[in-house]
Amino acid sequence: MLAGAVVLWLFVNGAFYFMSRIRPGRFDQTYAPHILIGGGIILPVVILSALLVWGLGILTDPRRPGDGLVVRVTGEQWWWRVEYWPEGATEPIISANEIRLPAGQRAEIHLTSDKVIHSFWIPALGGKMDMFPGRDTMISLAPEKVGTYRGQCAEFCGASHAWMAFSAVVMEPEAFDSWLEAEAEDAVEPAGDAALRGRQVFLSEGCGACHAVRGTEAVGQVGPDLTHVGSRQTLGAGRMALTLEDLTTWISHSEALKPEVKMPAYDLAPDRLDDLARYLEGLK
Amino acid sequence: MAEHRPDRNEDRHEFSEEQASLFRITFGPLIWALHFLACYGLVAVACAKGADIAMVRILLLLGSVVALGGIGWVGYGAFRQWNVVETGDFVHRRGHAEDRHHFLGHAAFLLSIISAIGVIFVSLPLVMIGGCQ
Structure with a gap:
């Protein structure tokens, strides 16, 4: 993406430099058809075709089935109800307002909503997916790098829409497993x-x-x-x-x-x- | 040399011929539009109703071949009408009936190229995705 932008930037500015400094003045009109057909038809068709083929190749990634872990997220006004369903689980591990995922595995995020449409988005990990009341949608994410990423509701959902965010914490798989085990436990006794x-x-x-x-x-x-x-x-x-x-x-x-x-x-x-x-x- | 005496019906003949080729320039985009409608409509219905998408896909890919054939045929006719091989005229600067005739062929030819590209672009997801994911 960056490389493409750099090439485009160099081309546009190079063309401008050529027109204004190297060869100012009028051009011979015989160039016009070549520039129009080459730059206006052939080049865009080639670039768009390449982008389309590349885009179609990765289009279905977010719909690929996961490796086992299912996280169900329900959009509420204005927070996130979160359930973890590890492979083979019969009841969920309940949490909220934070998503934790193991690195190097593809997890299925099943989405729905309480009252209004929300949109689930962790920009660093993948695209947006809308959350509809009464309907399930799915996006699968395969985070690679351990770290904390910001998630944000991306569909206007009321007064505090802008404050409907969460942290997505990607952990090493072993650390994730022990965290999930602890998350399933009851609350600790107050200390002090x-x-x-x-x-x-x-x-x-x-x-x-x-x-x-x-x-x-x-x-x-x-x-x-x-x-x-x-x-x-x-x-x-x-x-x-x-x-x-x-x-x-x-x-x-x-x-x-x-x-x-x-x-x-x-x-x-x-x-x-x-x-x-x-x-x-x-x-x- | 006898002066050319205009026939009363000459203009009308010319006009009706141009009217026909005016229609003809829409054929390429029309095939593209029908193909587009068929693809989006059938896939949407098939996926929503859980129909056999593999069957729909084959059907639509056959439709793509037919559409490309149709556009190719329209494009070939238009290329001949343009008659660029003989005239070498890309600009149609003079406003004579013949220029208009060539111009309409030229336009129809270019439109059939873009229609063919459109059909190919719309068909690519059928080839590369081929499911209801």
Whole structure:
């Protein structure tokens, strides 16, 4: 792609330089048919044919069947419900707002949506694929390099569309397997008094009506699963970093940070807010 | 030498002939359009209804061959009408009836080339993908 652009740039600028510096003035008209037919018909046909054949060759890559892992992603306003179905699984491993994939393997991403059309896009790994309510679409991705890539909703889906993002984390296959095993576990016990008090705040403030933390009474399905929220890289679907400071800011200002979000901003006493943030941050 | 006396019907004859070749210049693009419609329509319906895509593919590839043959035939006729081998005229600068006649052949010939390219481009996915992925 870059090479093609460089050749084109050199050609256009070279032609301009030739016309303006080397041979200014009028050209003989006998050149015209050659330039028109060669540059206007033959060259574009050859270039377009080559691009078409090359493009058709790679067109079906994103529809190729995967090597086993299936990730089901549901677009919500404005976050991502994520289920991992490893090969042979009978029930999914639930997560949210982050996609992890093993390097060197092709994974099938099955997409659907809750209410409106979204579009799933990790530019570094592949093309876009729309997510429709009541319909399944599929894109398969075969990431090669370990790293973290940004994913983004690419179809306008409401007030906070621009804040509907996620991290795509590509890991070594062994690391991915052990991460997935840990992700399937229930939430860890809070470590320390503050986190213990935080869990109490979480349950007494009714957070569990919308959020699930597996292994506790919190089983809500309205918002993202928070069982391992502390191990994620971002908060609020790519809105903020997952730090204590951002957690307190998010809980107390969710509506300002993400317009029209379902989660209300909580006006908690500072020490209770801090405890709650410590609890969530500890949910590794 | 007797002066050329215009026949009353001469203009009408000329005009009706040009009208015919005016239609003829649309034949190449028309075949291309029909082929395009058949490909996109049949593949869309076959894939949506789960019909036998291999069969549809063979049918459409045969259709491509027929379309290319038709365009080739139209193009050959147009090339002869243009008569460039004899006249060497690429520009048709004078406005005589004969120039118009050649010009329409020339235009139809170029249009049949682009129609052939169009048919080939539309057929390439049939050759290279050949499924409903």
